Amino acid sequence: MDFSKKELKKKILYRSSYRGTKEMDFLMTSFTNKYIDSLDDDDLLDLSNLLNLEDEKLYSLNREKKITKDIPNNKVTNLFISFKLKK
DSSP: OOSOHHHHHHHHHHHHHOSSSHHHHHHHHHHHHHHGGGOOHHHHHHHHHHTTSOHHHHHHHHHHOOOOTTSOOSHHHHHHHHOOOOO
16 A cells, blocks of 8 residues: 555545535545544545545435446445435
8 A cells, every 4th residue: 555544544534525516525524434444454445446436426326326337346335325424
């Protein structure tokens, strides 16, 4: 891994907070904050890759609960699919 675990977490937290829309900022920040400390190194890399997806795909994944061919099926993706944003 090119990043230390601490550096990777900081990168992930930043990326989850600055998505482009307030709705996605809130969704991704809430999800990341809930799970980031419980993820191992491989899961953190999966989360980092998930954050590289377009907002529309992420929103659709969370709402429609469907994995498409360009979204990997892994622990982080499944956590995101089952994540419910509390109002």
